[in-house]
Amino acid sequence: MRAKILSSTSSFNGVTYNTNKTQNEKGELTRLRNFGYLQDTKEVGPNEVKNFLIAHSNRNSIVKKKQFHAMISCKGREYSKEQLTDIAHEWVDKMGYGSNPFLIVFHKDTANNHVHIVSSRIDMEGKKISDSFEKLRAQEAINEIMRLNPRHEAGKAVDKLKGFQFSTKAQGMMILENLGFKLREKNERLELIKYGSVQGSIPMSEIHHKIKSYEKDKSRSNQLKAILDKYSKVYQSNPAPLFEPSTSNLKQKHIGYRSDLGDFLKDKFGVELIYHGKEAKTPYGYSIIDNSSRVIFKGSEVFPLKNLLEQASENKAYQSKDKIKDLSIDRIGGKVKLQSALNDFPTVQKGMEYHALQFEKKDGDSYLKTSEGDIPTKDILSADQQLVLSKYFSESGEQSTNQNQEEFDLMPMLNIADDVDDEAVHGRRRNKKRKGDNELTR
Structure with missing residues (x-):
């Protein structure tokens, strides 16, 4: 836009x-x-x-x-x-x-x-x-x-779901959940909820129709099997649990898993590995979201989880593109993300970690690090927001954070x-x- x-x-x-x-x-x-x-x-x-x-x-x-x-x-x-x-x-x-x-x-x-x-x-x-x-x-x-228009986000999420093939309701819901929506079935519709409100919906009949029309793509399944077999020998494939950021001493909420293999496959082939497990224990299964062919596969249909976890690898490290992008935000993107961190999350800590913002302290002032240099936060925040940021620094005792969190999608620039x-x-x-x-x- x-x-x-x-x-x-x-x-x-x-x-x-x-x-x-x-x-x-x-x-x-x-x-x-x-x-x-x-x-x-x-x-x-x-x-x-x-x-x-x-x-x-x-x-x-x-x-x-x-x-x-x-x-x-x-x-x-x-x-x-x-x-x-x-x-x-x-x-x-x-x-x-x-x-x-x-x-x-x-x-x-x-x-x-x-x-x-x-x-x-x-x-x-x-x-x-x-x-x-x-x-x-x-x-x-x-x-x-x-960034703050969740109805448009919901519309795009539904369009993405309609473009995929899947064999179970849980798989279809997984697409929407990965895009940040909570889901609720009501009056024969699946409602997409964000920021506490219903932002969009899709008839359950459309989801059932997608399930009935599903046909396994054996050729693509074999290709994915070969890819998983090859690169699980190179990158660490054992999934590490992820937790929701928190500044309290309470037990952190388990929100998913990640692995170097999964990060590589997503960047290289558009293939996402979604592990299924509870309380940060070893996953009991996984799904494959193939964004290239727009098909969701059961992991067991392609490459057994046991083989994936037991595969001996070179333990080669991989830095995801998401993390690289986090480190190269521009001035405008940095300002929008900082204001989002202060306004759109239950705690400032969660907002900072979600957007992977980095800061530096100089002469008592805080600076936001961007690809265009260090920007004084006082130049891009209101007085009230500056107080909130100062309180965050004093409570956390941290001056920077660079955790690998998902970067929200700023709308692409268009050549007028x-x-x-x-x-x-x-x-x-x-x-x-x-x-x-x-x-x-x-």
């Missing part, structure tokens, strides 16, 4: 540009907010919208370029018109324009679904809304929104150049100009 601030102008040509697209069916006005009397009008023309924005902006006679124009784009058709509109609305609030008149227009005329936002840089009191570090804040706000028709909205003349007022409908 990418946010891009487009150039400011002294007029509101962004309105005309976007409304022209609605007229030729390449775009659709999806939201119009804070336009006073225009809100109750069934059909609004672009000139009315422009005049309202101009009148609103005339509260300030000093600022010349008063138009605020931005674009939010996703990869391909990953997000729908409705989803992009909701994301854009939340983004407008985070950027400080939520109380201003603004419109959102959805465009479908390029390879990537995207929306345009047009507003005024002047607030209700006649002051210019701050544009300091605007481009950085724009993408940072999108990252925060997508793909949207050729939107590269330079202002100053470009179209070959064809339409005459007359176009009508806007909501």
Whole structure:
């Protein structure tokens, strides 16, 4: 997901540009907010919208370029018109324009679904809304929104499940649990729960249909058997138990297992080994999630667990890509992760270990380590958040943590150049100009 601030102008040509697209069916006005009397009008023309924005902006006679124009784009058709509109609305609030008149227009005329936002840089009191570090804040706000938008995560999780073949309900549920969701069957649906709320669901009938249509892929099973036999002789295959991070002296909760062999297979072949066991005891079984062929195999069907555990190996160490990525977060990713650690977890300790954040103390100040250098935490946190972080350091007595924890997926950066028709909205003349007022409908 990418946010891009487009150039400011002294007029509101962004309105005309976007409304022209609605007229030729390449775009659709999806939201119009804070336009006073225009809100109750069934059909609004672009000139009315422009005049309202101009009148609103005339509260300030000093600022010349008063138009605020931005674009939010996703990869391909990953997000729908409705989803992009909701994301854009939340983004407008985070950027400080939520109380201003603004419109959102959805465009479908390029390879990537995207929306345009047009507003005024002047607030209700006649002051210019701050544009300091605007481009950085724009993408940072999108990252925060997508990180804290579990409904979109749930939708993607269900789509992933639908793409897999599996032979038992437990296997299908395992896909969703590995993506961080708690599950509950209710009213013939499987509900996906995160942050204490239902974020999505899938009919149980679809899961039963997937189970009935399952056919074992013998060819792929034999390939996996050969892979496991070969690399279990190289990397340590005995699974080590994992525990939920905790700052208390209470017994830590067992949450799973890992092995060097499992880390290697996931990075090299997209094959995940999921061990089944209780109370950190030796696993009694395992499953294989083959992301390449999108099939879940019972481990016993491919390579017996006993053989896997007894295989003599070279004990070659392996550093997973997840850990390498943890050590190379950029400034934006680091800030989002740090704020997530402080706000999204039961304890700060759990958040820090989940995101594998590293710090350094210098002259009494704390610094977050990123690929772009050490960043003072006071520069990226509010006063209240700084107090929480200081308390965490004083209680834990630690200045850094680099445990190998799963890194949450920041949305990939998208090259806006793909949207050729939107590269330079202002100053470009179209070959064809339409005459007359176009009508806007909501």
